[in-house]
Amino acid sequence: MSVRLILFAGILLLTGSSASAQSRDPFAVDFSANYDVIYHESGVTSNVGVHVDIASTITRDVPYLVLVGEIGANHFDAGTVSSFLGGARLRFPNASQSVLPFAQLVLGLYHCGPCASNDFALQGGAGLDFKAGRTVRIRTQLDVRHVFDTFGFNSVRASAGVVLPLNR
Numbered sequence: 001m002s003v004r005l006i007l008f009a010g011i012l013l014l015t016g017s018s019a020s021a022q023s024r025d026p027f028a029v030d031f032s033a034n035y036d037v038i039y040h041e042s043g044v045t046s047n048v049g050v051h052v053d054i055a056s057t058i059t060r061d062v063p064y065l066v067l068v069g070e071i072g073a074n075h076f077d078a079g080t081v082s083s084f085l086g087g088a089r090l091r092f093p094n095a096s097q098s099v100l101p102f103a104q105l106v107l108g109l110y111h112c113g114p115c116a117s118n119d120f121a122l123q124g125g126a127g128l129d130f131k132a133g134r135t136v137r138i139r140t141q142l143d144v145r146h147v148f149d150t151f152g153f154n155s156v157r158a159s160a161g162v163v164l165p166l167n168r
Contacts, residue, residue, distance in 0.1 A: 032055070034051050045076075050072065053071075054068070063090045066091055070083070082111045082113070122146050125143030127140055127141030136164060
């Protein structure tokens with residue numbers, strides 16, 4: 001089932017990118033690779049974690065509506081947890097020439113390796129993209145995730161990464 005979800009999200013992103021590729025916005029379709037500086041859940045903190053996302057702008061009105069798909073993994077002493085999420089991001093008008101704020105809401109699958117369980121997850125977050133050149137942005141992001149397992153729990157993630165345009 002999770003493979004179908006990922007394929008469906010990929011098809012949606014590619015469909016949205018065909019119209020966006022004609023825009024003058026170099027970041028109408030982008031790829032982001034992020035290091036999770038902090039990922040904390042249920043009283044433990046991850047040793048190391050990463051997440052990547054692909055996003056495609058689907059509206060040209062402000063704020064821009066963007067489809068986003070995200071895959072992440074975080075390693076703890078006892079094992080690794082992973083997530084496969086998709087949803088929407090709102091890109092707001094530039095706060096300045098070099099800063100682009102955004103907020104997002106994604107949902108999907110949370111997989112706990114040591115627990116051998118799959119659960120539904122809902123994650124909201126916000127961040128800032130800082131212009132670091134004509135074709136590169138640096139991202140800082142803060143997310144809060146709720147995992148709907150037997151008891152339900154929340155996690156917090158702070159990350160930093162690089163954003164590259166795919167429609168050049």
